Amino acid sequence: MLAAFHETSHQLDFLRPMNSLLAEFERGSIADRAHETAAIETHLGALHAAWDRVFPAFPACPWRRRTLAWEYHRGCRDAYLRRLVVAHVPMLAGDNRLIVNPATVLGRHARSLARALPAWQVVGTDIDPLAGRLHRLVTIWQGHPPPNYRFERENVFEPDRARRPTVVTFFGACGSVTDGCLDYAIAAQAPLLVCRSCCHDNIGGNTDIVRRPRPINWFFACKNWGFARIKKKRNGFYFADRYCRAAYPRSTAARAIIDSDTIIAVAQNAPDSDICRHIVDLDRCLYLRENGYDVMYREELFFAHRRADVAP
Numbered sequence: 001m002l003a004a005f006h007e008t009s010h011q012l013d014f015l016r017p018m019n020s021l022l023a024e025f026e027r028g029s030i031a032d033r034a035h036e037t038a039a040i041e042t043h044l045g046a047l048h049a050a051w052d053r054v055f056p057a058f059p060a061c062p063w064r065r066r067t068l069a070w071e072y073h074r075g076c077r078d079a080y081l082r083r084l085v086v087a088h089v090p091m092l093a094g095d096n097r098l099i100v101n102p103a104t105v106l107g108r109h110a111r112s113l114a115r116a117l118p119a120w121q122v123v124g125t126d127i128d129p130l131a132g133r134l135h136r137l138v139t140i141w142q143g144h145p146p147p148n149y150r151f152e153r154e155n156v157f158e159p160d161r162a163r164r165p166t167v168v169t170f171f172g173a174c175g176s177v178t179d180g181c182l183d184y185a186i187a188a189q190a191p192l193l194v195c196r197s198c199c200h201d202n203i204g205g206n207t208d209i210v211r212r213p214r215p216i217n218w219f220f221a222c223k224n225w226g227f228a229r230i231k232k233k234r235n236g237f238y239f240a241d242r243y244c245r246a247a248y249p250r251s252t253a254a255r256a257i258i259d260s261d262t263i264i265a266v267a268q269n270a271p272d273s274d275i276c277r278h279i280v281d282l283d284r285c286l287y288l289r290e291n292g293y294d295v296m297y298r299e300e301l302f303f304a305h306r307r308a309d310v311a312p
């Protein structure tokens with residue numbers, strides 16, 4: 001499977017679809033659900049077809065794009081991601097059987113991976129241990145967590161660099177936390193990176209969104225009210241100077257077609273627009289490729305494997 005992945009990934013172009021989606025954004029044709037669906041099929045169809053050639057069937061979402069129901073379908077995508085990790089780790093070289101799940105929130109995905117992979121150590125990390133503790137409390141009937149799982153309190157913007165995971169995986173890491181997790185994988189030279197991004201509106205220190213009269217927009221407006229207050233505290237939660245506005249776009253390739261002000265404007269429209277979310281994520285695909293990974297992408301899910309770790 002990894003050989004087919006690398007062969008297919010090599011042929012993929014992320015810059016052209018990013019440019020096409022950017023043209024949609026600049027034309028103002030975003031946030032209309034029917035148009036968004038058609039535009040994504042047109043501009044990302046090749047990436048989706050490539051994904052289908054390499055990976056098991058992608059979980060179909062019965063809900064309309066950019067609705068709260070669509071947003072909460074992410075649980076199905078997370079379960080799909082976990083299955084991809086479990087299916088691929090046996091193919092990874094080396095005897096360091098360590099999986100790190102940064103921004104682990106409740107730790108349930110990490111514990112589930114630990115149960116599925118008893119021969120691997122799984123470390124869930126998060127800057128805030130509270131959520132994990134609360135979850136353990138309410139799920140006490142599940143008994144003790146698997147012995148090969150542990151939680152470590154950690155700010156992903158200042159990670160423990162001594163730890164050398166073979167796999168970095170996460171299931172939603174808001175805004176620049178995703179970029180902190182990608183940089184952690186790159187710095188640790190983790191062979192496999194499997195993850196889902198989220199809250200694209202919070203990249204580059206941004207907490208402003210374009211308002212539109214719909215439930216998903218109200219939800220993100222409330223969230224950003226809270227995030228703006230968290231940001232002021234400068235306590236490492238969600239925001240870091242290293243991931244300020246000027247740090248975006250992340251990739252050199254994307255900087256040729258979009259500047260920081262435009263990508264932040266794109267982010268401010270991301271709550272209502274998958275076109276905008278994909279623009280931010282395609283930049284991340286280019287960034288991973290520039291940092292030694294082959295990568296494939298679909299609907300906020302990334303599967304990346306380091307070229308240097310391809311078996312001879």
Ligand SMILES: C[S@@+](CC[C@H](N)C(=O)[O-])C[C@H]1O[C@@H](n2cnc3c(N)ncnc32)[C@H](O)[C@@H]1O
Nearest residue numbers: 103105126127128155156171172198236237238
């Ligand atoms: C709220 S969750 C994301 C859930 C997500 N919206 C989803 O789609 O599933 C984000 C997690 O990131 C953690 N987090 C925030 N800043 C962090 C940092 N600097 N380092 C590590 N974890 C961080 C938070 O504590 C939280 O548990």
